[in-house]
Amino acid sequence: MKKKIAIYGAGSLGTILGAYLAKAGLDVVLINHNKAHVDELRKNGARIIGTVNFSVPVQACTPQEMSEGYDVVFLMTKQLDNARVVATIKPFLSPEGIICTMQNGLPELSVSEVVGEDRTLGCAVGWGATLHGPGVSELTSEPDRLVFSLGCMDGRTDDSAIRDVKAILENMGPVEVDANFMGARWSKLLVNAAFSGMSAVTGLTFGGVADDKKARACAQNLMKETIDVAHAQGVKIEPIQGTDVVKIFNYRGWFKKKISFLLFPLAIKKHRSLKASMLQDLEKGKKCEVDAINGVVCAYGRKASVPTPYNDTVVSLLHAIEDGSAKIGLQNLSKFPSHN
Structure with a gap:
């Protein structure tokens, strides 16, 4: 039976995912609060630019227009109020319907508390991806990097829900089902904490962060803090697309720290043009999800008595930018601890 699919929070990433699924002939609806975006999607379809270029007709609606019986809901909203958002979605799920969260940070716990593990x-x-306006999203990663890591909290790797979601996502790119999915979550978190955090603070792309030596040093320290916190929590961080980032960036002495510093531009080479979604939100005058990214590292660090001064600084700076007491820019680099 054909699955009824919804992408809830179809912004920059969700518009691209929805376009690929619609192009493959799947029954998918893109849901977004932005009526102008929804109207454009309905009228002219989803237009995808950047490293690929195509347009495709799509179904779209606002949350108020949702229908019942979704078999799979891909949750792609900012992780600002998950419990309320998931409670809103739950009545629209089919009896066996599932929510697959694609949010940043570690969102599985808050989702499962509403619908169950x-x-x-x-x-x-x-x-x-970067949203360029109603109906238009730019893919900022190379087409050979359209990968997904799929899993669940209890480590199961082969049931009907996992098989169904894997088959859906494979219409866009390769899907790895990971028994240590939470380890994969921490892999993504350490990249986001380092590069998204610094992109939002400075206004630079990921490539710009790697090119600026002061920003790169901050990103290096952000990544090291995240690795230390994960290890203190007993988490085994998974490789990213075959690269053991912990082996490369978990330095102990000055020599390995120097080597990891030199390798940073290479590590981000395929994603140089990526602009953090947190930065995109701040530029639009919106609140960003720093508490679900760098803030998660800080929170787990406090529990494990692991200091996180760089992540603490990112959280403090981005909240200051949100309330207007600070501005995005390179001047923020002076707010970080000395790079020792």
Whole structure:
């Protein structure tokens, strides 16, 4: 039976995913609060630019226009008020319907508390996008990097829900089902904490962060803090697309720290043009999800008594930018601890 699919929070990433699924002939609806975006999607379809270029007719609606019976809901909203959002979606699920969260950070816990662990899947997205206006989204990662890491909280790897979601996502790119999915979540978190955090603070793309030596040093320290916190929590961080980032970036002495610093531009080479979604939100005058990214590292760090001064600084700076007491820019680099 054909699955009824919804992408809830179809912004930059969700518009691209929806376009690929619609192009493959799947029954998918893109849901967004932005009526102008929804109207454009309905009128002219989803237009995808950047490293690929195509347009495709899509179904779209606002949350108020949702219908019942979704078999799979891909949750792609900012992780600002998950409990309320998931409670809103739950009545529209089919009896066996599931929510697959594609949000940043570690969102599975808040989703499962509303719909249950057996109806919660998580998916780490290995590519980036930028919304250019109603109906138009730019794919900023290379086409050979359209990968997904799929899993669940209890480590199961082969049931009907996982098979169904895997088959759906494979219409866009390769899907790896990971028994240690939470380890994969921490892999994505450490990249986001380092590069998204610094992109939002400075206004640079990921490539710009790697090119600026002061920003790169901050990103290096952000990544190291995240690795230390994960290890203190007993988490084994998974490789990213075959690369053991912990082996490369978990330095102990000055020599390995220097080597990891030099390798940073290479590590981000395929995603140089990516602009953090947190930065995109701040530029639009919106609140960003720093508490679900860098803030998660800080929170787990406090529990494990692991200091996180760089992540603390990112959280503080981005909240200051949100309330207007600070501005995005390179001047913020002076607010970080000295790079020792």
